Structures are given as structure tokens and as C-alpha cells.
Amino acid sequence: MGKTLAQKIWEDHVVRSAEGEPDLLYIDLQLIHEVTSAQAFDGLRLAGRKVRRPDLTIATEDHNTPTIDILKPIADPISKLQIDTLRNNAKEFGIRIHSLGDADQGVVHVVGPQLGITQPGMTIVCGDSHTSTHGAFGAIAFGIGTSEVEHVLATQTLPSKRPKTMAINIEGTLKTGVTAKDIILAIIAKIGTGGGQGYIIEYRGSAIRALSMEGRMTICNMSIEAGARAGLIAPDQTTFDYIKGKPHAPEDWDAALTYWKSLYTDADAKFDLEIDLNADELEPFVTWGTNPGQGLPLSGAVPNPADISDSEERGAAERALQYMGLEAGTPLKKIAIDTVFLGSCTNGRIEDLRAAADILKGKKIAPKLRMLVVPGSERVRQQAMKEGLDKVFLDAGAEWRNAGCSMCLGMNPDQLSVGERSASTSNRNFEGRQGKGGRTHLVSPLVAAATAIRGTLSSPADL
């Protein structure tokens, strides 16, 4: 019987397998950032261990960094300590680091692909759940905890249980105004936040093949929001064209390409589970609740918990409406927004900024609304400025910031205040995710831009 893409990559990385033990998996690349690495380096020091492969490791500063005045000392002393700790650890263990002010500083998952270090057929890990982003290149990429970060630093391997495989087939053509973000939000609403648990999801079908690399990254990024271990997409010409010419594209291009072209699911391979979705029917999607599975088409209305039969889900919906300050039955398009956040590893790449700028060009954001535009990396920021996108955002009344995670998780000063409502292109609408008491609606960059103009949740078609 044939093999799935995930099985092929997995098997190419098994260092040792033994009955009754997890496979020992070789890791091709580890990405590091300031929040989940300090305790791992500490562990190495305590045990007198070295980093086995500094040349397969790269660090950037992103989660906790300021997005204004980046060259001044960081005001919050605890944040500063965390950044300084990362810089010192990188120096001590000989690891490449991209610090504030450097062209390749930015969100880890934006930086890997832009350097061409993320390539098909790799195993990639990072102490961050959205490592699944890199699966867009046909790599097995997953988030790990700090103990595992230490394990990979010391051994370049990870004992891992082989996940099951799921296929999500999305055939058809997206309507204008419907994006990769809407696909993934619709998938999570369909299968739930636990629907992907224990699986590597392979996204397949004509709608996926038609997407750019940016769009594919958006989809794979949010695999974790469906509970999956990882998400991936078979590499094709779109993938190869994206990598070609990037700084770390393979020197022996032909050898790499031959391998990459073998990376697909065999026609007779069997997935443990298959799910189908029709791209023709999709609409712009937004979330109304406090987990990414609580989403609906923008044309819908806030659901009535009384209509939900499952008692656990009903309770969750009641709590979500209370936290979100929403009334059942309110049309989603009537929900007024205070803050629009455009950025994050889900939608902070150049294509996302272009799409939003296209809508905002020559327009003004609604009075009293604030809009924060935070490029995913410094390189994205520079590219955007070359194209004059910064002017478009500034002229519209938005704030143009430096790169980082920013309001995606509100670790730095970019936070919502209690009761403040955001439309955010990030990936998590958990209670307090963007600041204590903040209320988040997840949206695509197009919906974010249209919402900024109208002041209520909107799609470009409403303008």
C-alpha cells in the first residue's frame, strides 16, 4: 500500500525505532524565541551539556518585543531580562540570533520561510504551537514545550509518537473576498477545537493548490486551533518558486528538487480520516465566541445557546456570549469594533498587508476606532515601505508599527483594555488573549480592512 506525505517524511527522519517506545525522530531545524527557551538553556548548563547542532538552530526576538521605539532600552525590566537572557544564551551556545533592528527579526514563523530555511521534507520544531505554519512547505512542523526544546538542543532528536493522518479535501474555487483565513476558520468551526487531535492534517484539493504560499501558511498555521499536531500541504511548483532565490535556498538545487518532487501522498495511500469541504460555498468567516471553533459566516447572527443540543457546548456558548458582551440573534455585521489588529504569524506577511492596503487605499478608518498594523517581520516591513503600503495605512489613520507578535498575545504593551473589542487577523480569540478582559473576533485581512473603515464587522463587499 502507498504512503501518505506525512508518513514519508516521518519515516525519512526515524533515527531509531524500538517496540513499545516512541520513535526517535531527527529534527532538521529548531527555531527559538525568548519566551520558551530560557529554562531550556538553563537545563543544559546545569547538566553540563552542549547544543549538538547550532547550525540547525536559529533564534529571533518576537513575543515580548516592543513595536515602537525598538532601539531604545526595553522599558519593562522583566521583558528586558527575557530578551537579554536569549541574547546571552545565543552567544554562549553559538546560536544565530536576529535581534531587534535586524532585517530578519520578527515572528519566528515568518522569518524561517523568508530566509528559505523552511523547505519541503523537513522536520521543524519550535517552542511555539504555531510552528505548524511551516507545514505549508510540505514539512512536518510542530510546537513543543520547553523540556522538549532542551531535548532537541542537546540531541537534535525528539522521541515522538507517530501521529495518525487526516486528509481535508477542499475542492472548488473561492469567491472574491474569500481567503485562506476563511477556509481554516470554516474548517475549525466544522471539526471543532479537538477535531484534529492526534492527527497530522494534510490539506488537499484544487482550492489549496490554487493558494499562494502565504495563503497556505495561514491555513497550516491554524491547524493547531483544530487540535492537530501539525498541518501540511504537498509541495508543488508554487512552493519551489517561492524558495528559489531565497538566501538559504539549496545550493545543489537539482538534488533538492528531485527529493522534493517525491513528496506527495501516493494515490493508493489510506488516511485514518478524510473530510471534504466545498470551496464554492465558503463566505468570509468570523468568530463570535472565545475559542476558534465558535465561528460563523459573516452574514450570520450571534447564535442562541438555547438552540445548541450538546450541553457542554451550550454551556461554553453561554459563557462565551457573556464574556464577549453579545446578545443572541444580533447580526454579526452590527457588532461595533474598537480596535483592528492586522498582523501575526497567521496574517502578517506581505501579501496580507497588500490585501488590506488595497481596501484601505484613499479611505479613512472609522472615527474613534484604532487600527494597528504590525508586519510579521522587519523584512516584511521594509518590503511594505518600498511599496508605499505604510503611507496607505498612515493616510487611512492606522498606526504603522515595527515587527513582532504584538497584540496577537498581548505580552508587550500592545493590549486591549477591559471590555475593548477587536477584529484581529491573529489566531486565538481566547478570553484575555489580547489583554485582560479584551474581546476578540478573528477575521481575515480583507475583513479587518473593511471593518476598520465601517467600524462594524464587515467584508469588502459591504463598502
Place this chain on the structure above:
Amino acid sequence: MEKFIKHVGSGVPLRRSNVDTDQIIPAVYLKRVTRSGFEDGLFSAWRNDPDFVLNQEAYKKGTILVAGPEFGTGSSREHAVWALQNYGFKVVISSRFADIFRGNSLKSGLLTVVLPQESVEALWIAIEADPSLEITVDLDSRTVTYSDVTVAFELDDYTRWRLMEGLDDIGLTLKQTDFIDAFEAKRPAYKPKTLPIRI
């Protein structure tokens, strides 16, 4: 890592589903560079609600958290595990855990036990009827016992052995260095390297 063979303690019923890692410990608490002291951030958004279960006197001594399904979804932050441990929890019981959280907990010696939702409900009712109810979580026999009820749970032999011996995973893998060397010798040259830097 401390050995985990058996734990006897009282329970804390957390009747909520989808308790994500941002609820367990919000991002603002993640700035520390140590593994300790995270108990102050545990469930911080709920801690100023006097009715919240951890604020009730009867549950102050609990060491076994009994939570709703999809516990630990969201971010990979191991701080969520440390926060639970720093607070004093030894075991978390739920009908479903998020994968990364579960992996992290079992690496750090916080035992996560998967029980069917009916058993979780029954346990909630029993604890709420008597908060001092003695609960025994026995890794050797893979059972949870209270009053006259015993429920079995599954955990793979390898993880169980590691926890019962209190073994350091890295030390175990370093014994396999020959296999790693042999694997690296065959790795294709076109695989990317981060050093030397190319821009």
C-alpha cells in the same frame, strides 16, 4: 525528575471545558526565566472571583484537578504545567487533553489522566458532596480510586516506566548517540543550515 508511583490527595472540580493555556497562565506571566513562582498566575483571570473553585476554602488543599474536556488547548507554553505544579497539583484528570499540553505534563512529571466523561462527572459529584474525599491515583496499577469506585486509565508502558523511574528523557536519548551519529552521516547535503549566515 521526581518519581511518580502513587498519589493520594483530595480533588478540585473545575467544571469548564476548553480551558486553554491562556486561562491556565496568561501571557503576561511568561516573562520569567525560571521554572518556579508561576503559581500566582494560575487561572489568574478567575482568581478574583470569590466563587471560583480555587478560592473556596474547602478546595484549598486539593492536589488533583478534575477538569472538563479539551483541557490545555492553545499555546505550547510549558509554563502552564509549571503553574499547576507550582500551585501544588500533582495530577490533572480530564476526558480530553490537548496534545502538546499532555506531552509537556508527562515530561515534567505532572500526571495527566484521561477518564471517560461519565467518570469525570461522577468524580465531580463525589468531590462536591465531600471536598475532603480521598482520591488515590496509582500509576502502578493505572487506576483512580475513591470511596468504593475504581476506574482504570490508559497510559503507554514507556511513559509509565519513565515516570515511575523518574528518568530524564535527555539522558535516555544521549545513550543512543551512535544511532544519531549514523543518521547524520547519511543526511543529504542539500538540507539547509542556519550557519554560516547567508542573507
